[in-house]
Amino acid sequence: MELVYTIYLFLNLAPWLVLGLPPIWTQPEQVHLSYPGVPGSMEVTWTTFNKTDSTVEYGLLGGRLFDLSTQGNSTLFVDSGDEKRAMYIHRVILIGLKPTATYVYHCGSDEGWSDVFYFTALNDSVHFSPKFALYGDLGNENPQSLARLQKETQMEMYDVILHIGDFAYDMHEDNARIGDEFMRQIQSIAAYVPYMTCPGNHESTYNFSNYRNRFSMPGQTEGLWYSWNLGSAHIISISTEVYFYLDFGQELIFRQLEWLEKDLQEANHPENRAVRPWIITMGHRPMYCSDDDQDDCTKFDSYVRLGRNDTKPPAPGLEDLFYRYGTLIMGQPVYNGSMEQPYVNPKAPVHIVTGSAGCRERTDKFNPNPKDWSAFRSTDYGYTRMHVVNASHLYLEEVSDDQNGKVIDSIWLVKEKHGPSAWL
Missing domain, CATH: 2.60.40.380 (Purple acid phosphatase-like, N-terminal)
Structure with a gap:
């Protein structure tokens, strides 16, 4: 019986002995x-x-x-x-x-x-017609559109995913375990197509450290701002957050503006604009919206649109810059609050506000009296599909996950002439 007792005692202690060893985490x-x-x-x-x-x-x-x-x-x-x-x-x-x-x-x-x-591997031809899914605000809790996006991605409906800010809600929480869980969740999308990102306000904790470290974007700015080309489009990603988190460095506003103007100048060289006439910009916070809250975009003098006067020197906004260089902003064509006839040869940049794919914060209410430039509104969870068809035609449609994948809005954007002169 003594031998049996010894074995029994060892087996009872075994879990504690195992728990005392540090785990080996080398599995990707x-x-x-x-x-x-x-x-x-x-x-x-x-x-x-x-x-x-x-x-x-x-x-x-x-x-x-x-x-x-x-x-x-x-x-x-x-x-x-x-x-x-x-x-x-x-x-x-x-x-x-x-x-x-x-x-x-x-x-x-x-x-x-x-x-x-x-x-x-992406087609490097300027005649390539890429298809995108784009959205913001996808959380670890209530990631409502995730299953549909996973299926459509693995059905090869998209060449690229654009996630326009607000990840996981929030990646830093529970000592970054929420970030780990979120990155595991999106693996069934992001391991199959390029997952291109920009920062949102929910990434701001610890100076955007989880965002800057977890994603790998072009350029040398840790994904805060960058640009790249695909088909007939030059795609720019910016950080609208530099206007709101001044404690992390007011100079970031000016560094981004300097980079952005140089990038737009390069993209507008005649030889470049001839082959990539579409300039598409993505950023988390819009310049215009009709939410019934106090977000920056509800104010006519919004920081993103017009800049900030409480910095030294005053920080310019982005609207004039994009207007000068003939840019599509990721809706109606809007400049300085005015609207032209959509969507054939518009006389101003076109603004598309899209989201939310699904998060724990639910959706905002709308202002009951929207401006004329608010063409279509929905509080459904969902995402947008974008197809850059050719040099003159671009198609967008809004998918409602609340309505089982129904397309609830769509537009053809036609531009027979690109660049700043197109506004004339």
């Missing part, structure tokens, strides 16, 4: 793609909680599995919450991809590999 998770802006490339980003190598093994669909291999690197990200949780963000850029070819891949190291995913 939170896999997502982004486009670095260079034709024939794709960036793969993922997370582990122990340091490991950063490798992507991949190959052409139908060919030898994992025939190719590319190494990258990882950076240590320590969340600023009380626990100071640490994680390793891995990044690998694949180059020399064949346009429109489909690749099968997994990522990680010999200490752990991810599931197997696939993606289609």
Whole structure:
């Protein structure tokens, strides 16, 4: 009986002995793609909680599995919450991809590999007609549109996803565990197509650190602002948040403005505008809206539109800049509050306000007396589909998840002439 008792005692203690050992977290998770802006490339980003190598093994669909291999690197990200949780963000850029070819891949190291995913390399032709899903405000709690977006993405309905601010609600919460859960949730979308982002107000905690560390966007600004090309479109992502979080640096307003004007000047060179006539800008906070609250966009002198006079020097807004360079703003064509006849050869930038894909804050109420430039309004959860058809035609439609995927609004935007002279 003594031997039996000893074994019984050991078995009862075994769970405590196991719990006393630190876990080994080398298994990749939170896999997502982004486009670095260079034709024939794709960036793969993922997370582990122990340091490991950063490798992507991949190959052409139908060919030898994992025939190719590319190494990258990882950076240590320590969340600023009380626990100071640490994680390793891995990044690998694949180059020399064949346009429109489909690749099968997994990522990680010999200490752990991810599931197997696939993606289609972006078409680098200026005649390519890309299709996008775009939305903001997608949370870990009540991510209502997520299942529909997952299915449509895996049905290859979209070439790119644009997530225009407000992730997870909020990524920093519970010592960044909510951020981890959210990144796991969107893996079934973001591991298959480039998931392109911009920051929103819900990313502001700890100076946007979770946003800046978790996503991999083009340029050298940690995804705060950047631009890239696809088909006949030049796409610009900006941070509207630089106008609201001055404690993180008023100079960010001016740095972004300087970069933005140079980018717009380059995009408007005749040889560039001839091949990429559409200039599409995405930012989290709109210049115009008709919400029944006190958001910046409800005010005629909004910070994003007209700038701030309480900084030294005063900070210009964005409306004049976009008007001067003939930009579509991600609705009606609006400049200085006026509206022209939509949507054929509009005489001002077109503003599209879209969201919310689903979050815990529910939706805002509308002002019962909207301005004339408020063309269509809905409080349904959902998202927008955008198809850049060719150099003169762009199609948008609004999908209601509350109404089981029904298209509740759509427009054709026709511009036979692009650039600042189109306003004349």
